[in-house]
Amino acid sequence: MKSEVFDGNAENNDGDARAGNGISEVVWAQPVRWDKIRRLYENDARGVVDEMLVEDVGLALYLRCRSILTVMAAAGGQVACPRCEREGVTSTIVRIGKDNSAASRAEELRCARCGWWTTWGQYWQTYRNRQLYGAGGVEAFRTFLAGFDRARSARDKVHAIDRLIHSFHYNLKAGAKEHTPSRPAAANVIEGSLGEVVAFLDQLTYGDAVTEEMRRTRAAYEERLPHTWAGARYSPPK
């Protein structure tokens, strides 16, 4: 599984750069490649189930969603120690700062269990501008993780994948009578810019073999897609 590894020596480092800093242990799962998703739908359209491919795409999405939820928790003040996590242990570091101000960025995060540490500024730099932050989409990512865990057949897994990449971020402003779809959640889990991902989803093949459930998911997606994103220009991947 390929992952994004943050270069702790990058020029845009923020905060402390003392030796021994554990920032290089903060690793995020990459968004999923277009060609894999495309093949999944082409297969489905022909009634073919490639279990290896379903597993491959599903696992990549699973790890990506987990990365997003880890980032969201950290932004909210609860940073999971990456070193403990690799040992299968959950150890949470509670931040004092609640924003990304200079004072908050200088805050040292230190795991009481294993001694891993970095600064909030450095941690923040590992995820910003990487489509890993998405408050309004948290429910969609959680739903996928639960659905994929429950799925037994390859068909169930395809449905869980299909629902995830056709789900939305919602406007969660307090007092809003109805949650408004703000942007497609697919942009967090599939490679490319938001416009590219919307255009890519438009091009997915739906053949005669597609299930009723997938047709309904697609129809609901098209109905909710904010008009600003509909008809985005298609730019094939390089």
Ligand SMILES: [Zn+2]
């Ligand atoms: Zn730890």
